[in-house]
Each structure stands twice: as structure tokens, then as C-alpha cells.
Amino acid sequence: xxxxxTLSDRLTxxxxxxxxxxxxxxxxxxxxxxEIRRALLDADVALPVVKDFTGRVRERALGDExxxxxxxxxxxxxxxxxxxxxxxxxxQRRLQFAKSGPTVIMLAGLQGAGKTTLAGKLAKWLKxxxxxxxLVAADLQRPNAVQQLQVVGEQAGASVYAPxxxxxxxxxxxxAKDAMKVARDKQHDVVIVDTAGRLGVDAELMKQAASIRKxxxxxxxxxxxxxxxxxxxxxxxxxFQEGVDFTGVVLSKLDGDAxxxxxxxxxxxxxxxxxxxxxGEGLDDFEPFHPDRMASRILDL
Amino acid sequence: xxxxxxxxxxxxxLEAALIGADFGPDLTDEILDHLRSEVDRLRITxxxxxxxxxxxxxxxxxxxxxxxxxxxxxxxxxxxxxxNGVGKTTTIGKFAKFLTGYQRSVVVGAADxxxxxxxxQLATWAERAGAGVVRPQQQGxxxxxxxxxxxxxxxxxxTDIAIIDTAGRLQTKAGLMDELxxxxxxVEKLAPIAEVLLVLDGTTGQNGVAQAQAFIEHAGxxxxxxxxxxxxxxxxxxxxxxxxxxxxxxxxxxxxxIGDLTGFTPHVFAQSLVP
Ligand SMILES: Nc1nc2c(ncn2[C@@H]2O[C@H](COP(=O)(O)OP(=O)(O)OP(=O)(O)O)[C@@H](O)[C@H]2O)c(=O)[nH]1
Ligand SMILES: Nc1nc2c(ncn2[C@@H]2O[C@H](COP(=O)(O)OP(=O)(O)OP(=O)(O)O)[C@@H](O)[C@H]2O)c(=O)[nH]1
Ligand SMILES: [K+]
Ligand SMILES: [Mg+2]
Ligand SMILES: [Mg+2]
Numbered sequence: 001x002x003x004x005x006t007l008s009d010r011l012t013x014x015x016x017x018x019x020x021x022x023x024x025x026x027x028x029x030x031x032x033x034x035e036i037r038r039a040l041l042d043a044d045v046a047l048p049v050v051k052d053f054t055g056r057v058r059e060r061a062l063g064d065e066x067x068x069x070x071x072x073x074x075x076x077x078x079x080x081x082x083x084x085x086x087x088x089x090x091x092q093r094r095l096q097f098a099k100s101g102p103t104v105i106m107l108a109g110l111q112g113a114g115k116t117t118l119a120g121k122l123a124k125w126l127k128x129x130x131x132x133x134x135l136v137a138a139d140l141q142r143p144n145a146v147q148q149l150q151v152v153g154e155q156a157g158a159s160v161y162a163p164x165x166x167x168x169x170x171x172x173x174x175x176a177k178d179a180m181k182v183a184r185d186k187q188h189d190v191v192i193v194d195t196a197g198r199l200g201v202d203a204e205l206m207k208q209a210a211s212i213r214k215x216x217x218x219x220x221x222x223x224x225x226x227x228x229x230x231x232x233x234x235x236x237x238x239x240f241q242e243g244v245d246f247t248g249v250v251l252s253k254l255d256g257d258a259x260x261x262x263x264x265x266x267x268x269x270x271x272x273x274x275x276x277x278x279x280g281e282g283l284d285d286f287e288p289f290h291p292d293r294m295a296s297r298i299l300d301l
Numbered sequence: 302x303x304x305x306x307x308x309x310x311x312x313x314x315l316e317a318a319l320i321g322a323d324f325g326p327d328l329t330d331e332i333l334d335h336l337r338s339e340v341d342r343l344r345i346t347x348x349x350x351x352x353x354x355x356x357x358x359x360x361x362x363x364x365x366x367x368x369x370x371x372x373x374x375x376x377x378x379x380x381x382x383x384x385n386g387v388g389k390t391t392t393i394g395k396f397a398k399f400l401t402g403y404q405r406s407v408v409v410g411a412a413d414x415x416x417x418x419x420x421x422q423l424a425t426w427a428e429r430a431g432a433g434v435v436r437p438q439q440q441g442x443x444x445x446x447x448x449x450x451x452x453x454x455x456x457x458x459x460t461d462i463a464i465i466d467t468a469g470r471l472q473t474k475a476g477l478m479d480e481l482x483x484x485x486x487x488v489e490k491l492a493p494i495a496e497v498l499l500v501l502d503g504t505t506g507q508n509g510v511a512q513a514q515a516f517i518e519h520a521g522x523x524x525x526x527x528x529x530x531x532x533x534x535x536x537x538x539x540x541x542x543x544x545x546x547x548x549x550x551x552x553x554x555x556x557x558x559i560g561d562l563t564g565f566t567p568h569v570f571a572q573s574l575v576p
Binding site for chain 1: 317320322323326384386388394415474504505508509529531532534538
């Protein structure tokens with residue numbers, strides 16, 4: 001680790017007072033753990049996740065690997081970083097493609113998270129990779145969501161299946177079901193289903209999402225979550241896991257300066273891999289998720 | 302409460318509640334320190350009283366600023382700003398409906414000329430609200446000129462209120478923040494701006510404070526709108542925002558329907574923050 005920012009500085013300070021004393025006592029480690037806890041809370045990591053995490057770090061910090069280290073502060077930072085990277089996914093997972101028939105990717109998440117934009121991003125990326133994606137307009141609720149998908153589809157050079165006008169007109173489950181037949185007929189090898197934003201507490205809309213899922217039997221259900229979200233990330237992720245059971249996570253709006261503690265919350269609570277990072281409004285602003293970069297970002301290293 | 306007496310467990314519970322409501326670690330400590338000294342001073346022994354005191358403390362802090370909207374100029378020009386996807390366009394639809402319900406004439410300006418179908422989305426809301434709409438004359442038109450034309454039209458038609466929608470932008474994007482300053486300058490050639498409303502997503506965490514600071518600096522924010530409070534998020538970060546910036550919360554969004562907008566009531570908000 002080359003550069004140390006605020007948390008590392010604080011930890012080094014905490015430790016410099018202890019340097020001469022030899023073995024660290026639990027009380028010494030507690031001061032360190034408090035600093036880590038504060039850094040994680042400032043980064044919006046959910047409290048239960050912070051508790052779990054600091055508990056594990058505390059245990060390791062009391063062990064030999066720290067006490068025998070030349071620089072205990074750096075050793076603790078390394079432990080924190082390693083633990084974070086492990087939770088955030090270590091190895092990054094790729095999209096799962098269907099063995100036969102079209103690969104179906106369904107998008108789900110809160111209102112305004114970045115689903116429709118992501119549909120365009122995925123389509124463009126897959127198209128450049130030689131696929132023939134079709135976008136499906138199954139958000140028939142948000143005003144002009146259908147037009148929005150048509151525009152991003154055009155920008156991505158992908159076709160859009162949009163048989164209903166939306167704005168409250170049409171049945172999204174029906175559209176999703178019909179889309180599968182259209183995709184087979186027109187030989188699209190990937191189908192990307194855009195859905196309406198919904199709250200975790202909205203049981204009715206969550207049921208609708210489950211019905212859409214059932215209608216298209218997706219290979220991937222991607223849960224799109226805004227990197228700026230706070231402590232509610234856990235409740236929302238759990239509600240979507242129970243409601244639609246997503247297979248992967250996409251973290252959006254990472255082009256801003258939010259520390260993105262939600263990444264840690266969602267990954268540790270749901271156990272689902274974070275697969276992509278969305279980093280802008282343009283259709284090319286999209287990349288595979290890097291756990292190590294995210295760990296540094298959360299800790300402000 | 303899990304404990305019948307004021308003990309460490311009770312304080313831990315309170316801390317978890319405040320952190321969980323997105324007050325952030327610093328403000329949580331500050332509030333709990335204050336509360337501890339009050340509990341000592343007043344010799345409080347019942348956790349229910351502690352909780353009541355906490356709610357009152359929060360309510361008092363929330364109520365420290367005047368939430369009244371200033372819309373007396375004619376036309377009253379309202380500029381709506383914020384980061385991506387927080388609910389600006391939807392809020393404009395609801396607000397326009399609220400105003401037309403009070404027999405005010407309203408025109409909305411589609412100065413988000415960037416996002417796919419943003420103009421159509423605003424036009425749909427305008428229609429629902431019974432408001433006029435000014436659209437860009439060409440694709441990708443300068444937002445400042447659409448804003449200018451909106452106010453121009455309001456003046457020409459004698460419309461009471463002109464509300465201008467802007468594209469979402471992250472506060473870290475200098476060029477886009479400068480664009481907002483330009484929208485302001487251009488509009489002010491025609492009429493003073495009555496309100497600049499910053500829309501904050503109620504699900505946001507501590508980044509909300511950075512958003513507010515940047516938009517205040519570049520767009521001269523006069524009021525906050527907190528949206529998506531119909532979900533499980535509490536929006537405690539807005540207390541930090543209000544305290545640090547002195548800008549009052551003026552409107553609350555609680556749903557996707559046209560009627561889901563209310564004024565800000567500190568008592569109600571405090572109640573939902575500490576149930
Ligand atoms: N800066 C930034 N903006 C983004 C990103 N992804 C999406 N956006 C913007 O966020 C806003 C909302 O994006 P949408 O794609 O409409 O979000 P959605 O989840 O489909 O929203 P609903 O359909 O209303 O639930 C738009 O202004 C997008 O341009 C991102 O990675 N970075
Ligand atoms: N549940 C809920 N959803 C809301 C609320 N306000 C807005 N939304 C939804 O949030 C999503 C984004 O709303 P928009 O009004 O498009 O947000 P915006 O800030 O104009 O977005 P951009 O222009 O893309 O930056 C839409 O799906 C809205 O229906 C609210 O108070 N509650
Ligand atoms: K709420
Ligand atoms: Mg959408
Ligand atoms: Mg908008």
C-alpha cells in the first residue's frame with residue numbers, strides 16, 4: 001500500500017503512542033477499532049455490518065500478526081483492507097449466459113437507481129461483443145419510461161420491444177412474457193428487461209417484480225443500487241432478495257464522491273456478488289467492479 | 302425499548318437508532334452527549350422520558366429554520382436542482398398540481414435537455430397538473446436558453462409561477478455546476494429567482510451534506526425538498542444538512558402520485574426519525 005490517507009493517519013497516530021510498550025492490550029486495540037468504526041459509518045456502511053466487521057478485525061488485531069509486525073498500524077490497515085476485499089467479492093464474477101436460447105437479464109431496484117440507463121449500457125457493451133441484445137420496456141409506470149428506454153436503445157444500437165405505451169397503461173408481466181417469444185422469433189441472443197423502480201416496503205410492486213421474474217426465467221437478475229444510499233441499503237437489499245432474489249449487484253453513480261459503504265452492506269448481508277460499477281450518464285460509463293478499489297474508496301485510503 | 306431503566310443498553314439502543322436513521326456518527330455523538338447531560342441535570346430515570354426528550358431535541362433543531370416558501374413575486378420563478386434521479390421532475394409535477402389547486406397559473410420549463418425523454422416526462426407531469434410547458438426548440442438546446450424562454454413566456458402570459466426543471470448532476474462535476482450558475486444568471490436578466498429548491502433523496506446517506514454544500518455554492522439554494530420518505534429510509538442526514546447550511550426544508554415527497562407532496566412539519570418528521 002503506497003499512500004495512506006485519513007484513516008491510516010489516525011491509526012498511525014493511535015499506534016505511535018503504543019510503540020514503546022511492546023504487546024498491544026485489548027484496550028489499545030479498542031481505540032483502533034473505534035477509528036475504523038467511525039470511518040465505516042462515515043462511509044455509510046450499515047451499523048450491523050460495521051459491528052460484525054469490527055468484531056472480526058478486533059480479533060485479528062489482537063493476534064500475533066499485528067503484535068509481531070514492524071509497523072502495527074500498517075498491519076491493521078492491511079487486515080482491514082483484506083477483510084473488506086474478501087467481503088466485496090475477492091474474485092469478480094462474470095455474466096452468466098444461457099446454455100441454450102436467449103440469455104435473459106432482468107434489472108430491479110429502487111426508484112432512480114439507474115436501471116434504465118444500465119439497460120442501455122449493457123446493451124451497448126454486449127453488442128460490441130458480438131451479441132444481438134433486445135431491450136424490453138416493462139416499466140409501464142414511471143412517466144415516459146418507455147420513451148426513455150427507446151432513446152437509450154437507439155443510442156446503444158439495440159432493438160427495443162415496447163408494445164405498450166406505459167404511463168399506467170399495459171401489463172408489465174404480459175409484456176415480459178411476450179418478449180420472450182419475440183426474442184426467439186427474431187433471434188436475439190440476449191434479452192434485457194427494464195422494470196419500474198420500487199420500494200422495498202411496497203409489497204404489491206415487489207410481487208409484480210416476482211411475477212416478471214417468473215415470466216422470463218432470467219439467467220441474471222441484477223439489483224441496481226445507488227452508491228449514495230445510506231443505512232437503508234440493508235433493509236432494501238434484503239427486501240429485494242426476498243422479493244425477487246437477485247443474482248448480482250450493480251453499484252451506480254460511482255463517478256461521484258460518495259464513499260459507497262452500501263457496497264459493503266449489500267455484499268455482506270446478501271452474499272450476492274457485486275458485478276459492475278456504473279460510473280456516469282453516458283452509455284460507455286460502465287465497468288467491471290473492482291473490490292480492491294472499492295475497499296480503498298470506502299476507507300478513504 | 303428493551304430496558305426498563307436508563308442504562309448502557311438503552312444508550313446503545315438510542316445510538317443504533319440514530320445511526321440507523323442516517324444522522325451520521327458525529328451528529329449522533331453530539332445529540333447523545335447533549336441528551337446525557339440533560340438526563341443527568343433533570344435526574345431522568347425512565348427511558349420513555351429520555352426518548353421523549355430526544356424527540357423534542359430533534360424537533361427543536363429541525364424547527365430552527367423557517368420552512369415558508371417565498372412565492373410572492375410575479376412571476377415567481379422557481380429553479381429545481383439536484384443530483385441524478387432524486388425526484389426533481391416528479392416533485393415539479395406534484396408542486397405544479399398543488400399550486401394549480403390553489404388557482405395559481407403555472408408554467409414549467411424543460412431545461413433538462415440532456416437526459417433521455419426528460420422533456421416528455423416533464424410534459425406528462427405538466428399535463429396532469431394543468432400547467433403549461435416550455436420545451437426546447439431543438440435537441441440539446443442550451444438549458445439556460447430554455448429557462449430564459451420559460452420565464453419570458455410566464456411574463457408575456459401573466460403566469461403566476463414558472464418552475465424550471467434541470468438535468469440531474471453530481472455535485473463533483475465542475476462544468477455541470479457552472480452550467481447551473483449560468484442558468485441563474487440568464488434567468489435573472491428577466492426576473493429575480495424566488496426559490497432555488499434542492500431536491501435530496503431521502504434514502505441518501507452522509508453524501509447528502511456534500512451535495513447541499515456544492516449546490517448552495519453554485520446555485521444559491523433557498524430551500525430543500527426531501528423525497529422518497531415513503532420507503533424504509535428515515536432521512537436523518539437532512540438534520541446535518543440543515544444545521545450546517547442553515548437552509549430550511551420546505552417540502553416533503555412521499556410517493557410517486559401527484560398528491561404525494563406535503564409541507565415540512567418538524568413534529569411529524571421528528572416522530573418518524575425516532576418512532
Ligand atoms: N452520474 C451518474 N448518473 C447516472 C448513473 N446511472 C444513471 N444515472 C442517472 O441517474 C438518473 C436516473 O437514472 P435511470 O436510469 O432513469 O434510473 P432508473 O433506475 O431507471 O429510474 P426509475 O425507472 O425511475 O426507477 C438519470 O439522470 C441517469 O442519467 C451513473 O452511473 N452516474
Ligand atoms: N417512492 C417514491 N418515488 C419517488 C418520489 N419522488 C420521485 N420518485 C421516483 O423516483 C424516480 C426518479 O424521479 P425523477 O423525478 O425522474 O427524478 P429526477 O431527479 O428528475 O431525475 P433526473 O432528471 O434523471 O436527474 C422516478 O421513478 C419517480 O417516480 C417519492 O417521493 N417517493
Ligand atoms: K420513511
Ligand atoms: Mg427506469
Ligand atoms: Mg428529471
